[in-house]
Amino acid sequence: DGGITQSPKYLFRKEGQNVTLSCEQNLNHDAMYWYRQDPGQGLRLIYYSQIVNDFQKGDIAEGYSVSREKKESFPLTVTSAQKNPTAFYLCASSIAEGITDTQYFGPGTRLTVL
Amino acid sequence: AQTVTQSQPEMSVQEAETVTLSCTYDTSESDYYLFWYKQPPSRQMILVIRQEAYKQQNATENRFSVNFQKAAKSFSLKISDSQLGDAAMYFCAYRSGIYSGGGADGLTFGKGTHLIIQP
Numbered sequence: 001d002g003g004i005t006q007s008p009k010y011l012f013r014k015e016g017q018n019v020t021l022s023c024e025q026n027l028n029h030d031a032m033y034w035y036r037q038d039p040g041q042g043l044r045l046i047y048y049s050q051i052v053n054d055f056q057k058g059d060i061a062e063g064y065s066v067s068r069e070k071k072e073s074f075p076l077t078v079t080s081a082q083k084n085p086t087a088f089y090l091c092a093s094s095i096a097e098g099i100t101d102t103q104y105f106g107p108g109t110r111l112t113v114l
Numbered sequence: 115a116q117t118v119t120q121s122q123p124e125m126s127v128q129e130a131e132t133v134t135l136s137c138t139y140d141t142s143e144s145d146y147y148l149f150w151y152k153q154p155p156s157r158q159m160i161l162v163i164r165q166e167a168y169k170q171q172n173a174t175e176n177r178f179s180v181n182f183q184k185a186a187k188s189f190s191l192k193i194s195d196s197q198l199g200d201a202a203m204y205f206c207a208y209r210s211g212i213y214s215g216g217g218a219d220g221l222t223f224g225k226g227t228h229l230i231i232q233p
Contacts, residue, residue, distance in 0.1 A: 033220045033221075035220070035221075040225065040226075041225055041226075042118070042205055042207075042223030042224050042225045042226055043159075043205070043207075043221070043223045044223070045220035045221070045222075048219060048220050050219075056219070058220055088157060090159060092159075092220075102149070102161060102164055103161075103209075103220075103221060104161065105151075105158065105159035105160075106158075107156070107157070107158050108157050108158065
């Protein structure tokens with residue numbers, strides 16, 4: 001089955017620790033995105049990548065880092081510099097920039113900082 | 115920067131009735147895309163419907179249709195024959211049709227409308 005997978009579903013982290021959220025897609029999509037969702041809020045863009053080995057900051061990139069070494073994978077690291085990391089994180093992908101812009105989402109990861 | 119506003123935090127409708135969710139947006143661009151996403155309790159974001167700004171015809175997907183008013187910058191979602199499975203958060207989203215290269219080229223979301231279906 002084609003789709004986007006995110007792991008783990010729930011993640012707990014102690015303050016001061018870095019943690020990496022996984023996002024994998026087998027849709028052969030070129031572009032991938034990370035969003036953050038807080039209670040009562042819409043999604044906000046953290047990072048996006050349109051091609052392997054290239055990525056761009058979104059609206060709230062501070063305290064986060066990403067890599068795009070493979071087309072299928074776009075992991076997000078939440079660093080200790082992120083002041084309020086407890087949130088729901090969603091990964092998305094789309095076919096290619098400028099051709100079609102429909103983004104399809106994974107099931108999300110709930111991160112809680114203890 | 116573009117903004118998306120959903121003025122109805124919560125809406126309630128009787129099963130089998132019709133409900134309309136409102137969305138307005140602010141942009142200076144002429145080329146863009148608009149979306150409605152549904153987020154059920156599982157929290158998976160599901161695409162409901164999409165509209166290209168250059169198309170005058172309103173998009174429809176089965177029981178879901180939009181009223182796209184470009185001049186008014188309005189993009190409402192109509193759900194006909196509401197079903198219990200339609201209960202969810204609904205998010206309106208905007209996407210620029212221009213690739214800026216260095217900016218945030220993801221989606222800009224509204225804060226959502228919680229839709230309740232009364233049996």
